[in-house]
Amino acid sequence: MSESTNFFEQAPDSPEIAARFPDLHPPFNKTAALTEANRCLYCFDAPCTIACPTHIDVPRFIKKIASGNLQGSAKTILDANILGASCSRACPVDVLCEGACVMHRYNTQPIAIARLQRFAMDALHESGAPLPFLPGEDTGKSVALIGAGPASLACAAELRRRGIRAEIFDARPLPGGLNTYGIAEYKLPLAESLREIDMLAQLGVKFNFNVSVDATKLAALETTHDAVFLGVGLGAIYQLGITGEALEGxxxxxxxxxxxxxxxxxxxxxxxxxxxxxxxxxxxxxxxxxxxxxxxxxxxxxxxxxxxxxxxxxxxxxxxxxxxxxxxxxxxxxxxxxxxxxxxxxxxxxxxxxxxxxxxxxxxxxxxxxxxAIGQATHTEFLDSGKVKLERGRIVIDRMTGQTSNPKYFAGGDCTNGGREVVDAVADGKRAGIGIAAWLEGQNANA
Amino acid sequence: MPTLETTFASIRCINPFWLASAPPTNCGEQVMRAFDAGWGGAVWKTIGEPITNVSSRYSSVDWNGQRMMGLNNIELISDRSIEVNLREITEVKRRYPKHAVIASLMVESKRHAWHEIVQRAEDAGADGLELNFGCPHGMSERGMGSAVGQVPEYCAQITEWVKEKARTPVIIKLTPNISDIRMPARAAKRGGADALSAINTINSITGIDLDTLEPRPNVDGKSSHGGYCGPAVKPIALNMVQQVMSDEQAALPMSGIGGIASWQDAAEFILLGAGTVQVCTAVMHYGYRIVEDMADGLLSWMCQKGYETLDDFRGRSLPNVTEWKHLNLNYKIIARIHEDKCIGCELCYTACWDGAHQCIHLDRALPAPNTLRTPAMVEAESRSRITTTPIPKLGLDGDGESGPYRTPLARIPRVDEHECVGCNLCSLVCPVPDCITMERVDNGLPSETWEERVNAGAVAESPATSNLNR
Missing domain, CATH: 3.50.50.60 (FAD/NAD(P)-binding domain)
Known part of the structure; x- marks a missing residue:
C-alpha cells in the first residue's frame, strides 16, 4: 500500500520569494549545535518536555546531538512529533519549550531548543535516511481522515505505526494544510513542509487531493472506513461588513x-x-x-x-x-x-x-x-445536524482520545480548538490516532 | 605585599612556576619566550642520545564540548643533539641569569654515561638536574625512563651514580605507573637525591577511531600506549604528591606536576607540600601567556589569606589527609536545598534516586509527603498531562505558576533529612552555586573513629580485613 510521493518536487520554485524571505532563525552549523547541546543541563522531567504539547523528550534529543547520535536524535523527536521538522521552525517556542527552560532562572539565556531540533531534523533529511519507523502489521482496519493538515498527518502516522490504513482527503492540490500554505515563509518554507510529508508518506499514508468532502461524501466514507478523523481546520476569514469589501485590492x-x-x-x-x-x-x-x-x-x-x-x-x-x-x-x-x-x-x-x-x-x-485578518469562521456546516456535537461551530471532543459525540468520529486541530499552533494540532492528531487504535481494538474485542 | 620568590632545593626561583620537561621547553628560543612571558623556570626537554620520533605523536580526550581534558603523547626525548641543547642552555642562562634552567637527563643505565652527561649539563650552566625516570613509552622499552622508575633499586643506583658527580641539586622525576609511588621515592632519597618531581605521565590509550578501528594517535594504522596528562590527571597527581610528602622516608623538596593549569591548581599542590610546580599541557593548549594569571591569582589569594611567602602555606593541608580509619564516624551532615536559588532542573532528584540513597523527593506540591513516588511515576504523570500553547497575550512572561519562589513549588525537590546520609552527590550535580549546601547536624555524639571503635572492642575486625590492612 506504500506509494512513493514526491510532494517536495512539486513545490513552486520562486527565487524571488526565497530571496525576500530568508530564514528568520538561521540553522546551526555542527560546531554551534554541539556547543549549544552541551549547554543543556539535561533536566529530569524537564519543563521543556512538559511544555511541549507533543511532549518531545527535549533533553534526550539534545544529548544525542551532543553525543553525535544524530539519527537517534531525530528519531527521539519524530517518535513524539511526526512533524518535528516544521514544528522546529514554526513553533512559538518563546511561550513553549524555550519559555519553560530552567536557564531563565539560571543565567537567563534559554537553550536554543528549536534550532537544535531543526539541526537534528535537517541532518536526517540530508542523510537521505528513511523515516525511522515502519508501518505496523496490517490490521485490516482503515480510517478516513478529512483534511491533510498537521492534525490529520499526525493522526495518520500513529495509525500507520499501528497497522491501521490511513486515507487522507484534502481539497487542495498539495498536503499540509496551513503548515504548507499558511506559515510565514521566513519560518517554514512551503517546500520544507512538503519534504517532511514525503517522509511521512513512507509509512504508507494514502493521499487524495482536490477532493472536497461534503455531507454526502462523508456519509460514503463512513461506510467504507472503520473510523473517520476530522481535521478540517477552520474556514474563511471573516468579512468586515463595510462598503467596498468586494473591490479589487x-x-x-x-x-x-x-x-x-x-x-x-x-x-x-x-x-x-x-x-x-x-x-x-x-x-x-x-x-x-x-x-x-x-x-x-x-x-x-x-x-x-x-x-x-x-x-x-x-x-x-x-x-x-x-x-x-x-x-x-x-x-x-x-x-x-x-x-x-x-x-x-x-x-x-x-x-x-x-x-x-x-x-x-x-x-x-x-x-x-x-x-x-480578523479571525476565521468555523468550517463544520457539512457535518449535518447531529452527526457530531458542535459548540459555537467547534467539534466537541474528549481531549484524551479525540473522540467526538459520535464514537466512530474523532477530531483534532483547529476545528476543535478554535485555532492554535501547528504543534497543538499535531498533539491532537497524535492523541486521536492512539485513541482510534484503542477504540478499534475495543470494537474487535467486543465483536 | 606577598612574594612568589622561593628557594627550591637551594635553587633560587623568582616564582614557583616552571615549565615541565616537554615540547614547550624543546629549544632555547622557546624557553626565552617563556621567561619573557613570566615563567620562573624551565625543565629542558629531556637531553640524551638523540632519538627519532614518529608522526603523529599526540592525542587527546575531549569532554562535553571542551577540548583536551586529557592529553596523551608518544613523543620521545629530545631529537636534537646533546651539543645543540647544551649550547642553548648556556645561551639562555647568559641572558636570563635569574631564571632557573633545569636540565632533564636520560641516558642508558651505565655509570660512566650518567657521569658524562651530568658533567656536560652542569658545565653548560644548568641550575639543577632532573633525572627522567618516568617516561612511560618508547624509552622504557630501551631500559630507560619508567623502566628505571618502576624498580626502586635502579632508582637508588642511578641516583647514587649521579650524586657522585653532581654539584647542582638532583631532582628525581617519578613515574605514576607503579602500585606504590613511595617505593621509588624512598629509593631516590636513599640514593641521595636532593628533590623529587611527580608525576610523570600515566600509561594510556586515549581512544579508538570508530571508523577505522585504529587507536589514537595513529601512526600508519597502529598506535602505542602513551603518556597521559592534562586536567584529567590532577587528582591522581595530588594523591601521589601527598603520599610521598606524608612519608618521612620519602619526603624531599617536591616539584608538583600533573594537570596544573591555574593558580588554584598550583596552590593545591603547594598545600600538599610542593615547592614548585611544573606545567605542560595547559601551555601546549593556550601558550606561555597563561602564567600571568597563575602568578597574579596566586598572589591575590595569598593576600586574602595573609600569607607572605609560599612557605607560609606549603604543606598546610598535609595533616588534613589521613587514613579512612581516622575519620570521625559521628560527623553528620545533610543536604539542604535553598529554595530561593533552585532553578527546578531536578538533577539532584534523579541523582539521589538512581545514584545515591533515594532520599530526595518531589512532593512539595502534594497534600502530604510521599516518599513512595518513583522517578518513573513523576515522568509518567507529566507525559500524560495535556499541554497546549498558551493563548497569546502581550507581556506574557510565562510565570503562570504560583508559589513563594521563582521556581514552581512542584519542581523544587525536598530532602528527607532522616534518610539523607550526607554523601554530597546532590550538591555536586546541582548546577547552581550554593543552592544545595551540606550542613552539619548536631547529633550530640562525640568524635569516634573506626580505629577507636575497633580498639574499644565495639566492633570486631574481620580476619580478612585485618590481613588486607598493612
Whole structure:
C-alpha cells in the first residue's frame, strides 16, 4: 500500500520569494549545535518536555546531538512529533519549550531548543535516511481522515505505526494544510513542509487531493472506513461588513500568505493596511513589508495590551517597519475599481470596556491593498445536524482520545480548538490516532 | 605585599612556576619566550642520545564540548643533539641569569654515561638536574625512563651514580605507573637525591577511531600506549604528591606536576607540600601567556589569606589527609536545598534516586509527603498531562505558576533529612552555586573513629580485613 510521493518536487520554485524571505532563525552549523547541546543541563522531567504539547523528550534529543547520535536524535523527536521538522521552525517556542527552560532562572539565556531540533531534523533529511519507523502489521482496519493538515498527518502516522490504513482527503492540490500554505515563509518554507510529508508518506499514508468532502461524501466514507478523523481546520476569514469589501485590492491574510508562498505574487503595492492584530495579521504585515510595500499599517480596534499576537511577533513586526494604528476601526473602503483609501474611525474605551467611536474623529488612509485578518469562521456546516456535537461551530471532543459525540468520529486541530499552533494540532492528531487504535481494538474485542 | 620568590632545593626561583620537561621547553628560543612571558623556570626537554620520533605523536580526550581534558603523547626525548641543547642552555642562562634552567637527563643505565652527561649539563650552566625516570613509552622499552622508575633499586643506583658527580641539586622525576609511588621515592632519597618531581605521565590509550578501528594517535594504522596528562590527571597527581610528602622516608623538596593549569591548581599542590610546580599541557593548549594569571591569582589569594611567602602555606593541608580509619564516624551532615536559588532542573532528584540513597523527593506540591513516588511515576504523570500553547497575550512572561519562589513549588525537590546520609552527590550535580549546601547536624555524639571503635572492642575486625590492612 506504500506509494512513493514526491510532494517536495512539486513545490513552486520562486527565487524571488526565497530571496525576500530568508530564514528568520538561521540553522546551526555542527560546531554551534554541539556547543549549544552541551549547554543543556539535561533536566529530569524537564519543563521543556512538559511544555511541549507533543511532549518531545527535549533533553534526550539534545544529548544525542551532543553525543553525535544524530539519527537517534531525530528519531527521539519524530517518535513524539511526526512533524518535528516544521514544528522546529514554526513553533512559538518563546511561550513553549524555550519559555519553560530552567536557564531563565539560571543565567537567563534559554537553550536554543528549536534550532537544535531543526539541526537534528535537517541532518536526517540530508542523510537521505528513511523515516525511522515502519508501518505496523496490517490490521485490516482503515480510517478516513478529512483534511491533510498537521492534525490529520499526525493522526495518520500513529495509525500507520499501528497497522491501521490511513486515507487522507484534502481539497487542495498539495498536503499540509496551513503548515504548507499558511506559515510565514521566513519560518517554514512551503517546500520544507512538503519534504517532511514525503517522509511521512513512507509509512504508507494514502493521499487524495482536490477532493472536497461534503455531507454526502462523508456519509460514503463512513461506510467504507472503520473510523473517520476530522481535521478540517477552520474556514474563511471573516468579512468586515463595510462598503467596498468586494473591490479589487481587498483580500484576506490566509489567501495572501498562500499566494506569496506559492509564488503567485512576488511583490506588494506601496501602501498596505492589515485589519486585525493577531499572529496571522502580523505574518501578513511582515510579508507585505518584505514584498516591497513602503508603508504597512496594522489597524486594530483595541490597544496593544489586548492584541492577540505573541509579544515576540509584535516586536518582530516593529522591526520590519510595520506601523500600528490602535483604537481605530475601518468604516468603509473607498475606490472605484481598485482600492484607493480606507475610512477609519477613532475609538475610545468606555469605563465598561466597550469601544465607541469618538465623535468627529474620522480620517482616511490612502492604501493600495487591504488585508483582512480578523479571525476565521468555523468550517463544520457539512457535518449535518447531529452527526457530531458542535459548540459555537467547534467539534466537541474528549481531549484524551479525540473522540467526538459520535464514537466512530474523532477530531483534532483547529476545528476543535478554535485555532492554535501547528504543534497543538499535531498533539491532537497524535492523541486521536492512539485513541482510534484503542477504540478499534475495543470494537474487535467486543465483536 | 606577598612574594612568589622561593628557594627550591637551594635553587633560587623568582616564582614557583616552571615549565615541565616537554615540547614547550624543546629549544632555547622557546624557553626565552617563556621567561619573557613570566615563567620562573624551565625543565629542558629531556637531553640524551638523540632519538627519532614518529608522526603523529599526540592525542587527546575531549569532554562535553571542551577540548583536551586529557592529553596523551608518544613523543620521545629530545631529537636534537646533546651539543645543540647544551649550547642553548648556556645561551639562555647568559641572558636570563635569574631564571632557573633545569636540565632533564636520560641516558642508558651505565655509570660512566650518567657521569658524562651530568658533567656536560652542569658545565653548560644548568641550575639543577632532573633525572627522567618516568617516561612511560618508547624509552622504557630501551631500559630507560619508567623502566628505571618502576624498580626502586635502579632508582637508588642511578641516583647514587649521579650524586657522585653532581654539584647542582638532583631532582628525581617519578613515574605514576607503579602500585606504590613511595617505593621509588624512598629509593631516590636513599640514593641521595636532593628533590623529587611527580608525576610523570600515566600509561594510556586515549581512544579508538570508530571508523577505522585504529587507536589514537595513529601512526600508519597502529598506535602505542602513551603518556597521559592534562586536567584529567590532577587528582591522581595530588594523591601521589601527598603520599610521598606524608612519608618521612620519602619526603624531599617536591616539584608538583600533573594537570596544573591555574593558580588554584598550583596552590593545591603547594598545600600538599610542593615547592614548585611544573606545567605542560595547559601551555601546549593556550601558550606561555597563561602564567600571568597563575602568578597574579596566586598572589591575590595569598593576600586574602595573609600569607607572605609560599612557605607560609606549603604543606598546610598535609595533616588534613589521613587514613579512612581516622575519620570521625559521628560527623553528620545533610543536604539542604535553598529554595530561593533552585532553578527546578531536578538533577539532584534523579541523582539521589538512581545514584545515591533515594532520599530526595518531589512532593512539595502534594497534600502530604510521599516518599513512595518513583522517578518513573513523576515522568509518567507529566507525559500524560495535556499541554497546549498558551493563548497569546502581550507581556506574557510565562510565570503562570504560583508559589513563594521563582521556581514552581512542584519542581523544587525536598530532602528527607532522616534518610539523607550526607554523601554530597546532590550538591555536586546541582548546577547552581550554593543552592544545595551540606550542613552539619548536631547529633550530640562525640568524635569516634573506626580505629577507636575497633580498639574499644565495639566492633570486631574481620580476619580478612585485618590481613588486607598493612
Amino acid at each position: 481587498v483580500t484576506n491574510a490566509l489567501d495572501y500568505i498562500a499566494a506569496y508562498k506559492s509564488g503567485e505574487i512576488t511583490s506588494a503595492p506601496g501602501r498596505v493596511a492589515i485589519i486585525g492584530a493577531g499572529n496571522t495579521a502580523i505574518d501578513a504585515a511582515n510579508a507585505s513589508a518584505r514584498l516591497g510595500a513602503s508603508e504597512v499599517y496594522m489597524i486594530y480596534r483595541r490597544g496593544p495590551e489586548q492584541m492577540s499576537a505573541f509579544a515576540f511577533e509584535y516586536e518582530h513586526a516593529k522591526q520590519e517597519g510595520v506601523k500600528f494604528l490602535w483604537h481605530v476601526r475601518p468604516i468603509g473602503i473607498q475606490g472605484t475599481e481598485k482600492v484607493k483609501a480606507l475610512d477609519l474611525a477613532r475609538l475610545e474605551v468606555t469605563p465598561d470596556g466597550s469601544l465607541v467611536p469618538i465623535t468627529g474623529e474620522l480620517f482616511q488612509l490612502q492604501v493600495d491593498l487591504v488585508i483582512l
